[in-house]
Amino acid sequence: MAAKQVFAINTFTESANGTLSLGIGTNNAGQPDWTFANNASRYSQRRLTAYVRTALVSVTESPQDRQLIPRDSRNGAVVPVAGTVTDPGVRRVQLRVTGNGRTETFSSSSKSFRFTPRVTAGLHEYSFELRATGPGIDRVVARRDGVVAGDVLVVQGQSNAEAAKYSGAANAEESPYLRSFGTPTSDGTISGADRVWHYATGDVTNQSGSVGQWAIRMGRKLVDTYKVPVALFNGAHGGQPISFFQRNDAAPNDLGSNYGRLRQRLQAAGVLGNVRGVLWYQGESDNDNAAVHVAGFSELLQDWRSDFGTASRYYVYQVRTSPCGTTTNMNLREAQRQLGDTAGVTLLSTNGLSGHDGCHYAYLGGYREMGDHAFAVLGRDLYGGPSAGVAPPNPSAVTAGGSQLVVQLRSTDPLTVDAGAHADFVVEGGAVSVTSVAYQPGGKLVLTLSGPATAVTGLTYQGHLGAGPWITNATGAGLLAFKLPVT
Numbered sequence: 001m002a003a004k005q006v007f008a009i010n011t012f013t014e015s016a017n018g019t020l021s022l023g024i025g026t027n028n029a030g031q032p033d034w035t036f037a038n039n040a041s042r043y044s045q046r047r048l049t050a051y052v053r054t055a056l057v058s059v060t061e062s063p064q065d066r067q068l069i070p071r072d073s074r075n076g077a078v079v080p081v082a083g084t085v086t087d088p089g090v091r092r093v094q095l096r097v098t099g100n101g102r103t104e105t106f107s108s109s110s111k112s113f114r115f116t117p118r119v120t121a122g123l124h125e126y127s128f129e130l131r132a133t134g135p136g137i138d139r140v141v142a143r144r145d146g147v148v149a150g151d152v153l154v155v156q157g158q159s160n161a162e163a164a165k166y167s168g169a170a171n172a173e174e175s176p177y178l179r180s181f182g183t184p185t186s187d188g189t190i191s192g193a194d195r196v197w198h199y200a201t202g203d204v205t206n207q208s209g210s211v212g213q214w215a216i217r218m219g220r221k222l223v224d225t226y227k228v229p230v231a232l233f234n235g236a237h238g239g240q241p242i243s244f245f246q247r248n249d250a251a252p253n254d255l256g257s258n259y260g261r262l263r264q265r266l267q268a269a270g271v272l273g274n275v276r277g278v279l280w281y282q283g284e285s286d287n288d289n290a291a292v293h294v295a296g297f298s299e300l301l302q303d304w305r306s307d308f309g310t311a312s313r314y315y316v317y318q319v320r321t322s323p324c325g326t327t328t329n330m331n332l333r334e335a336q337r338q339l340g341d342t343a344g345v346t347l348l349s350t351n352g353l354s355g356h357d358g359c360h361y362a363y364l365g366g367y368r369e370m371g372d373h374a375f376a377v378l379g380r381d382l383y384g385g386p387s388a389g390v391a392p393p394n395p396s397a398v399t400a401g402g403s404q405l406v407v408q409l410r411s412t413d414p415l416t417v418d419a420g421a422h423a424d425f426v427v428e429g430g431a432v433s434v435t436s437v438a439y440q441p442g443g444k445l446v447l448t449l450s451g452p453a454t455a456v457t458g459l460t461y462q463g464h465l466g467a468g469p470w471i472t473n474a475t476g477a478g479l480l481a482f483k484l485p486v487t
Helices: 188-193 211-227 258-268 292-307 331-344 363-382
Strands: 007-012 022-025 058-059 068-070 076-078 082-085 093-097 100-110 111-116 117-121 126-134 139-157 178-181 196-198 230-235 275-281 313-317 346-348 396-402 404-409 423-429 434-442 443-451 458-461 482-485
Touching: 058 126, 058 139, 068 082, 082 093, 082 126, 100 111, 117 139, 139 211, 139 258, 178 211, 178 258, 188 258, 211 230, 211 363, 230 258, 258 292, 275 363, 292 313, 292 331, 313 331, 313 363, 331 346, 346 363, 363 482, 396 482, 423 434
Parallel strands: 068 139, 139 230, 139 275, 178 230, 275 313, 313 346
Antiparallel strands: 007 022, 058 082, 076 117, 082 111, 093 100, 093 126, 126 139, 178 196, 396 404, 404 443, 423 458, 434 443, 458 482
């Protein structure tokens, strides 16, 4: 039977001076659901009577519509359905679970019941239908649709983790197998009230299901390539220093804190201890203060590992700028690069992205490619995907000889060096400059100088604002910014 409008109230949350748009049944003279009717004043009586049938069963445990259950090592999950029969006329409770081309039926004649069906992870949804039967009774008492098993990822940080729509849309990346829970709003009351699973959306921010543009791109590629549903939780908040994101240890679920709002969402969704990966993009608002940033991140990482579990993987974007608008400041970015060695995190690069406006990114040439790079790295780490050309180029040492500097990279992946990329290198301690740069097999960048390197003490790679030229690997990830001594 086709759905019908029964009763509608519109503009309920608008200002107190606004007029409600409401109606019974379908509006045949305008919007079917009475939107824009502005007609509340036409009703001479304002009495609503609700008729409710007595419940036959009290359901105490069941999935939500659209819920993602974290998959286990057997590529599936148990989804309990439990409750108590409340009507003496009910003789039997039956659960039907349909999905992946099959239907399973579970039955109980006890007053209290608990079923534990198992679902498999994949691009298929499950429906759960609970039916109560007895003499003269045959009623569906609960139904849940769109349930899947899959993986949970968290995105956190400043505005480039929010990844709003600045230029170009990402809505084509949305998928029925990309989910989210609650809302990333900074309003604690609204955050605490939204305890519902949603389909993930990429272009809008601070709304139910908002995950950001590069996260939706990353998620879509994971779903399409590895055939596993993904839940994305974005807790980002633009323009904030690292202190803003810390946990209130006295009240970890404090809805007045950014950490508490995200933690409550994960906990209410039933996934707090099942986060597979956390992706962090923050540092512009720390204004190149490396000591403050590293101390704050170390504390945050410790709390994440305590709350999310030791099995989670942690990914850190080296920011393009700190603060926005300049790439000459290097203290914070070099400190972030070193986190890969000292904190056990995996680094991601923002160099190589030409759709950059000095702080944020367009979708094409920016957030889309960020999503592609994150997909490649997570694919390697979590899904057994290819490893060649995935890690962003990262130096280990710089040596001098004659009129050349040699940057030894940690990977032997071939690199593409655009013409003019030498301009982003700054030599310290000598009255020379870099005149050209070339990739040499074996994981080396050979920099030719304008003169002998005898007095050179250090080398910095700053990157730049805006578009190329770049030094990139096969996936387009750019050389990490660095500041290293020369030996």
